[in-house]
Amino acid sequence: MEQAKTQGPSPAFIGASWLALGVGFLAFIIGLWNADMELNEKGYYFTVLLFGLFSSVSVQKAVRDNLEGIPVTGLYYALAWFATIASVVLMTVGLWNATLPRAEKGFYAMSFVLSLYAAIAVQKNTRDAARMEKTSDL
Numbered sequence: 387m388e389q390a391k392t393q394g395p396s397p398a399f400i401g402a403s404w405l406a407l408g409v410g411f412l413a414f415i416i417g418l419w420n421a422d423m424e425l426n427e428k429g430y431y432f433t434v435l436l437f438g439l440f441s442s443v444s445v446q447k448a449v450r451d452n453l454e455g456i457p458v459t460g461l462y463y464a465l466a467w468f469a470t471i472a473s474v475v476l477m478t479v480g481l482w483n484a485t486l487p488r489a490e491k492g493f494y495a496m497s498f499v500l501s502l503y504a505a506i507a508v509q510k511n512t513r514d515a516a517r518m519e520k521t522s523d524l
Contacts, residue, residue, distance in 0.1 A: 394518035395511040403507035410500035411435075417493055423486075430480060435498060438473035442502045443509045445470050450513060470502075 395403075414435055418428045444466040451458045477498050481491045 394514045399507075400511045400515070403504055403511050406500055407504035407508050410497045410504055411439075414494065414497040414501060417490070417497065421486075421490075423484075427484075431477075431494065434473055434476045434480065435501065437469065438477065438498065438502050439505045441466060441469035441473055443505050446506045446509045447513075450510070474502075 415432075418431055421428060448458045448463045448466045452463070477495070481494055484491060486494075
């Protein structure tokens with residue numbers, strides 16, 4: 387019986403993932419730059435975006451490590467999920483209480499979610515490509 391060959395991510399998916407991350411992140415940053423809000427409020431949203439990006443990549447890595455049999459402590463796994471959920475809650479609460487038009491709130495919410503999803507996809511692609519490179523060296 388022939389074994390199925392493992393394929394890495396396609397160049398189109400890699401490009402689309404990076405494009406989505408760039409568009410989501412830049413849209414959020416440009417929106418903050420042009421927003422009519424206090425600097426501390428801009429800092430809050432920027433920090434929550436960075437926190438969300440880091441934590442979502444951390445969740446993806448922990449989940450993938452578990453699937454591949456790489457040991458991940460339960461504490462780290464739980465903290466990664468907690469941080470991701472916390473970033474989404476912080477963004478939601480911040481936008482809910484902001485004195486921004488609904489369209490602007492929606493813009494920030496959608497660019498935030500797009501950025502988190504794209505960061506996970508970029509991390510997955512990076513890991514898959516590295517794995518394919520490692521197996522082709524063998």
